[in-house]
Amino acid sequence: MTVSFLGLELRHPVTNASGTFDALAARAVFGDALLADFPFAAFVTKTVTTAPRQGNPPPRLWELGAGMINSIGLPNKGVEGFLAEDLPRLAELPVPLVVNVMGSSPEEVAALVRAFAERGEVAGLELNVSCPNVKTGLLMGAEPGETAALLEAVRPCTDKPLIVKLTPNCAEPAAVAAAAEAHGADAVSLINTVRGTAMHPGRPGEAWLGGGSGGVSGPAVRAVALAQVREVRGRVAIPIVGMGGVQSGRHARDLLDAGADLVAVGTETFRDPRAGSRIAAELAGIGAKSGTDSGVFTAPRSDFAHNV
Amino acid sequence: MTPHPTVSVSTAAAGRTAGSGADGRTIAPFGRRRLAVTGRREHGAYVVLSAADPDGPAPDAGQFYMLAAATRWGGGTDERPFLPRAFSVARRHPGGTLDFLLESVGPGTERLSELRPGDELWVLGPLGRGFVAPRDGRRPLLVGGGVGIAPLAIWQDMLGGGAPALLGFRDAAHAEGAALLRDARVATDDGSRGHHGLVTALLEAGLGRGVSASGPRKLGPADDGTWEVYACGPPPMLEAVRALCAEAGVPAQLALESGMACGFGACFGCVVPTRAGYVRLCVDGPVLDAAELELVA
Numbered sequence: 182m183t184v185s186f187l188g189l190e191l192r193h194p195v196t197n198a199s200g201t202f203d204a205l206a207a208r209a210v211f212g213d214a215l216l217a218d219f220p221f222a223a224f225v226t227k228t229v230t231t232a233p234r235q236g237n238p239p240p241r242l243w244e245l246g247a248g249m250i251n252s253i254g255l256p257n258k259g260v261e262g263f264l265a266e267d268l269p270r271l272a273e274l275p276v277p278l279v280v281n282v283m284g285s286s287p288e289e290v291a292a293l294v295r296a297f298a299e300r301g302e303v304a305g306l307e308l309n310v311s312c313p314n315v316k317t318g319l320l321m322g323a324e325p326g327e328t329a330a331l332l333e334a335v336r337p338c339t340d341k342p343l344i345v346k347l348t349p350n351c352a353e354p355a356a357v358a359a360a361a362e363a364h365g366a367d368a369v370s371l372i373n374t375v376r377g378t379a380m381h382p383g384r385p386g387e388a389w390l391g392g393g394s395g396g397v398s399g400p401a402v403r404a405v406a407l408a409q410v411r412e413v414r415g416r417v418a419i420p421i422v423g424m425g426g427v428q429s430g431r432h433a434r435d436l437l438d439a440g441a442d443l444v445a446v447g448t449e450t451f452r453d454p455r456a457g458s459r460i461a462a463e464l465a466g467i468g469a470k471s472g473t474d475s476g477v478f479t480a481p482r483s484d485f486a487h488n489v
Numbered sequence: 490m491t492p493h494p495t496v497s498v499s500t501a502a503a504g505r506t507a508g509s510g511a512d513g514r515t516i517a518p519f520g521r522r523r524l525a526v527t528g529r530r531e532h533g534a535y536v537v538l539s540a541a542d543p544d545g546p547a548p549d550a551g552q553f554y555m556l557a558a559a560t561r562w563g564g565g566t567d568e569r570p571f572l573p574r575a576f577s578v579a580r581r582h583p584g585g586t587l588d589f590l591l592e593s594v595g596p597g598t599e600r601l602s603e604l605r606p607g608d609e610l611w612v613l614g615p616l617g618r619g620f621v622a623p624r625d626g627r628r629p630l631l632v633g634g635g636v637g638i639a640p641l642a643i644w645q646d647m648l649g650g651g652a653p654a655l656l657g658f659r660d661a662a663h664a665e666g667a668a669l670l671r672d673a674r675v676a677t678d679d680g681s682r683g684h685h686g687l688v689t690a691l692l693e694a695g696l697g698r699g700v701s702a703s704g705p706r707k708l709g710p711a712d713d714g715t716w717e718v719y720a721c722g723p724p725p726m727l728e729a730v731r732a733l734c735a736e737a738g739v740p741a742q743l744a745l746e747s748g749m750a751c752g753f754g755a756c757f758g759c760v761v762p763t764r765a766g767y768v769r770l771c772v773d774g775p776v777l778d779a780a781e782l783e784l785v786a
Binding site: 200201202203206207209210211212214215218227235236238239240241242244245246247248249251253256399448450451452453454455 | 510512567568611
C-alpha cells in the first residue's frame with residue numbers, strides 16, 4: 182500500500198504526529214530493532230525553535246477517560262544543537278525526514294527554514310503555527326491574514342515541501358488552510374491538540390498543569406479531527422495529513438475517507454510504540470474502499486445506531 | 490569485629506550483559522507484549538502480581554515496565570485508565586516470571602489489582618536506567634518507603650547478600666510488604682510495627698548519626714560511613730535521604746517516580762528538575778545519582 186506524497190514514495194500512509202515520538206530516545210531504549218521495523222512511513226521531528234527551550238515546569242500530563250492533556254512547552258536543543266547533534270542521527274532512519282519548526286515572527290520562521298533548505302537529509306518542513314506573532318499578538322495559524330504573511334516570508338526560502346500544521350483553536354481552520362494554499366503551502370496537517378486544562382485536585386482554583394493549560398489529544402478529539410479534515414478538504418486541493426485520536430485502521434480509514442491523504446498517529450503511540458505499523462497493517466486489511474458494495478441492502482451490525 | 494561481607498554483583502545486575510545498549514541499559518524488545526498473569530499474592534495492603542515473560546530479557550534492578558490490563562482498561566473512575574502505568578520490577582524468577590508490587594490507589598492500580606491468574610497483561614519493557622554497583626568497594630544499604638520497596642527487592646537479589654534494608658510504611662498492614670526483602674528493619678508512621686517514626690530515623694542511625702539510647706540501634710561495621718545508599722519511595726522521603734546522605738558524604742542512588750504517558754522518551758511528560766535542567770525520568774532515570782539533584786521535589 183505504497184503512497185506518493187509531495188514527491189515522496191512512502192511505504193504506507195501512516196506517519197507520526199510531531200512531538201509524539203523521539204526516534205533517538207526510542208533507539209536507545211529499543212536498540213536497532215527500531216530501525217529494522219520502523220513504525221512510521223515518514224518521521225516528523227519534534228518542534229525545533231531558534232533558541233534552546235527547557236519546556237514547561239512539571240506536572241506536564243493529565244490523564245482523561247479517552248485521552249490526555251499535555252503541557253510540554255516544546256523543549257528542544259534549538260536549531261544549532263539540532264543541526265549538530267540530532268540531524269546526523271535522524272538521517273540514519275530508514276524513512277524520509279520532515280523537520281517541524283516554530284518561530285514567533287514570519288522572519289524568524291523564514292530563518293529556521295533557511296537553515297534546513299540546503300540539507301539533503303531533510304525531505305520537507307512542517308510549520309508549527311500555534312505560536313503568537315510577537316508583533317501582532319495573534320496566533321500565526323489562527324487568522325488567514327497571519328498565515329498568508331507567514332507563507333509570503335517563508336515560501337521563497339526553500340523548494341522543499343512546506344506543510345502547515347493547523348491549529349483547531351481558531352474560528353475557521355478551513356479559511357486558514359485556504360490562505361496557506363493560496364500562498365504556496367504544499368500541504369496542511371491537522372489537527373494539533375485542542376486547548377484544555379485540568380484543575381488541581383488538592384488546591385482549589387489552581388490548574389494542575391505546570392504550564393497552566395495544555396492540549397487535549399487522543400480518542401476524545403477524534404470527532405473534531407474528522408469534522409475539521411472534512412471542512413478543510415472542502416476548501417483546498419493540496420494534500421492533507423489528518424490526525425487526531427487515531428487508534429486503529431478503521432479510524433485511519435475514516436480520516437482518509439474524510440479527505441486526508443496521509444494519517445498521523447500521536448497519542449496511541451504512547452500506549453503502543455508500534456501503533457504506526459499496526460494501524461498501517463489494519464488499514465491495508467480494510468482496503469481502499471470502505472462500506473459494502475455487495476448490492477445487498479444491509480445495515481452495519483452495531484448495538485448503537487451505526488457505530489461499528 | 491566481623492569483616493565486611495563481600496558484595497558480588499552479577500553481570501546482569503551491572504547491566505553489561507550481551508544485548509545491553511550502548512549506554513549500559515538492558516534493551517527492551519520493540520513493542521508491547523501480551524503476557525499471562527500467573528500469580529496474585531496479597532501482602533497486607535499490597536498485591537504482588539506475577540506475569541510469565543519467558544522471552545523477555547532479564548531486567549536491571551531499578552528498570553521498569555509499562556503495564557495495562559489487556560481487557561477493560563478504561564471504564565473506572567472518570568472512565569480511566571487510558572494510559573499504561575509504570576512499575577519498577579520487584580523480582581525476576583528463574584524462567585522469566587516477573588513480579589510487580591501494586592497498591593490500589595487509582596483507576597489503573599485498581600484494575601491491575603483485580604487481575605487473576607489466566608488474565609492477560611500488556612507489558613512494555615524493561616525501560617529506563619537502573620541501579621549501578623556500589624563504587625569504591627562500598628557496602629550497599631537499601632532504603633525504601635511504601636510501594637517504593639519494589640526495586641530494592643530485585644536489587645537485593647542481585648547483590649547476593651550483605652545489603653541490609655531499612656523500610657518505612659504507614660502502618661502494619663502496609664509493613665507486610667517487608668516480606669519481599671531479607672535483612673530488613675521496619676519503621677511505621679503509627680508505630681504499629683517496628684520503629685515508631687520515619688525510615689529516615691533508621692537511616693540516621695545507620696549513618697552513625699543521631700544515635701541515642703532510646704533511638705534505633707546502629708547497623709554495624711559500615712556505620713563509619715562506607716555505605717552506598719539505594720533508595721526508592723515517596724518524594725519527601727527521597728529528599729530526606731538525599732539531604733542526610735549529602736551531609737554524611739555518602740553516595741546515594743535514588744529511584745524517582747513521575748507520571749508518565751509512554752515510558753520510552755516520546756511524550757516528554759515525566760521530567761524532573763536536576764542540576765543540568767529537566768531530564769526525562771523514563772529514559773534518563775528512573776534511577777538518578779543523588780549528586781545530580783539539587784532537591785527531590
